[in-house]
Amino acid sequence: MFHALKEKIKGKGTRIVFTGGSDQRVIEAAIRLKKENILEPILLGNREEILYAAKGKGFDVEGIELLDPKEYHSIDKMVKRVVELRRGKLDEKMAYEECLKPNFFGTMYVEMGYADGLLGGATYSTADTIRPALQLIRTKAGNSIVSSCFIMLKEGIEPLVMADCSINIDPTIDNVVEIALQTAETARQFGIEPRMGLLSYSTLGSAKGTSVEKMQEASKRLKRISLDFEVEGELQFDCAIVPEVAKLKAPKSRIAGNVNTFIFPNIDAGNIGYKIAARLGEYEAVGPILQGLNAPINDLSRGCNAEEVYKMAMITAAQKYMNKEEA
Numbered sequence: 219m220f221h222a223l224k225e226k227i228k229g230k231g232t233r234i235v236f237t238g239g240s241d242q243r244v245i246e247a248a249i250r251l252k253k254e255n256i257l258e259p260i261l262l263g264n265r266e267e268i269l270y271a272a273k274g275k276g277f278d279v280e281g282i283e284l285l286d287p288k289e290y291h292s293i294d295k296m297v298k299r300v301v302e303l304r305r306g307k308l309d310e311k312m313a314y315e316e317c318l319k320p321n322f323f324g325t326m327y328v329e330m331g332y333a334d335g336l337l338g339g340a341t342y343s344t345a346d347t348i349r350p351a352l353q354l355i356r357t358k359a360g361n362s363i364v365s366s367c368f369i370m371l372k373e374g375i376e377p378l379v380m381a382d383c384s385i386n387i388d389p390t391i392d393n394v395v396e397i398a399l400q401t402a403e404t405a406r407q408f409g410i411e412p413r414m415g416l417l418s419y420s421t422l423g424s425a426k427g428t429s430v431e432k433m434q435e436a437s438k439r440l441k442r443i444s445l446d447f448e449v450e451g452e453l454q455f456d457c458a459i460v461p462e463v464a465k466l467k468a469p470k471s472r473i474a475g476n477v478n479t480f481i482f483p484n485i486d487a488g489n490i491g492y493k494i495a496a497r498l499g500e501y502e503a504v505g506p507i508l509q510g511l512n513a514p515i516n517d518l519s520r521g522c523n524a525e526e527v528y529k530m531a532m533i534t535a536a537q538k539y540m541n542k543e544e545a
Contacts, residue, residue, distance in 0.1 A: 219369075219377065219408060220529060223536045224256055232257040232535040235285070235324040236527075237338040237347070238518075239263035240271045245279065247527035252282055257535045260285050260333060262324050287323040296326050303329070303354055325350035328513050335514030335534040337527070344384055344517050348508070351515040361510040363389075365397040366517070367404055368492045368505035379405045379412065379479040380495070383488035384506040384517070394436035398481050400509035402447055405479055407540040408533075415458040415477035416440075416451025417487065421467045424454075429483045436481075448473045451481075455491075504529055507537075514538050 238244045239261030245268070248259035261268050261279070265286040272279045290296070293314070300313040308316065316322045324336045338347035348364060357364060367381035381401040386393055398414060405412040416437045420430040430452055437451035450458075450471050457467045457474050464475030482488035496503040504526075508516050514537035516530055 219371065220532060222409065223532045224254075226539060227532065227535045228254070228256050230257075230539075232335070232538060233260060233333040234258070234531055234534055235260045235262050235327055235333045235336045236531075237262050237320045237324045237336065239284065239320070240267040242271050242275050242277070243522060243524045243527055245272050245277050246275070246524040247531060248282055249277055249279065250524075250528055251531055256532060258283070259531070260327075262287070262320050262327075265289065285327070287318050287320065290323070293317060296323075296330065299330060300326060300354075321346050322350045322354075325354050325515065328515070329354045334538045335516070337516050337518065337531050337534050343520075344506070347515070347517045348385065351508070351511055351513075355511050355513045355515060357510050358512050361396065361400065363393055363396055364508055364510045365389075365393075365400050366506035366508050367401045368503045369408060369410070369507065370492065370495055370501040370503055372499070372501045376478055377408075377410050378495075378501070379410060380488060380492045381479075381481055381509075382485065383482065383492045384485070385508075387485045389484065391432050391435045391439070394432065394481060394483070395439050396510075398436070398440055398449070399443075401479060401481065402445075404507055404509050407537070410478065412447045412479040413473040413477050414447060414449045414451075414479040414481060415453045415473070416449070416481045416483075417455055417458065417491075418452035418483060419454060420452050421454045421457045422452065422471075424467070433481075433483050450474055450477070453477070455480075504533065507533060 234257050236244045240263045251257050251259050260283045262285045265284050296317050297313045327333045328336050365382040366384045367379050370378040382397050402412045416433045418430050418433045433452035440449045450473050456463045458477040461475035468474035495501045506517050514534045516534045
């Protein structure tokens with residue numbers, strides 16, 4: 219998958235802002251991305267701190283753009299734009315203070331067209347990355363929420379997609395429908411044809427409960443839409459992936475036992491599920507990939523390594539071109 223992504227974006231000069239610019243993992247990945255001509259990294263943060271962190275690991279950041287909000291020459295222009303976007307909520311003084319914060323500044327840098335996307339999270343929480351995106355970038359037409367998914371990779375096995383594992387704590391029925399549609403779109407962006415299962419502790423009415431009813435109704439609503447991919451639900455996980463179990467529990471289903479795209483009922487299940495797959499199943503978890511925004515904004519786990527930063531940067535850059543293709 220990543221070889222295809224690299225070929226898609228290599229040499230195009232895609233500009234990606236890294237909000238954790240002084241983090242040594244981010245610096246290492248940025249140097250590699252620049253050296254391989256995959257994209258143009260922009261390290262955001264205090265200039266002296268970035269240089270000190272690079273020196274500490276013997277990294278050479280020559281030729282990489284360093285962007286310090288406190289030194290930015292067009293801060294007044296940015297502040298004015300923020301006041302327009304946050305009309306009635308921020309005055310100029312408040313907007314200026316917000317613009318000095320790396321996540322906010324980086325998001326505005328994308329919003330104003332000076333960068334193509336943003337990758338945060340290495341040194342900030344998911345909420346700190348998403349909040350400015352919702353306030354400034356906002357959701358794409360037809361989307362009311364932002365969600366996330368992980369692409370799960372393992373050598374010799376078809377990639378899997380899992381959602382939502384990091385954003386929506388307890389999604390409503392409407393939210394689950396929207397998460398499913400967003401996730402199908404992301405799967406296809408990365409060459410995965412979705413066979414989607416809505417997960418539960420019940421299979422097609424075998425048990426009862428509020429969570430079961432939510433996934434049942436979401437499945438019904440999705441099936442009423444004219445979809446060009448298969449959806450089944452509600453399904454227990456074993457029924458979703460094991461053909462022998464599917465024959466017993468869902469014998470009439472066309473995709474049970476062969477699901478590759480999983481929609482969880484809440485963040486507890488999603489977050490636990492993808493981490494079990496990663497730690498015990500030895501899958502590589504790529505993400506979280508944010509869905510539903512007007513521009514490529516993505517989040518890293520604070521426990522990420524330089525390789526994960528490198529790969530998520532490629533995904534962020536690739537989303538720019540995928541979104542254009544959809545338009």
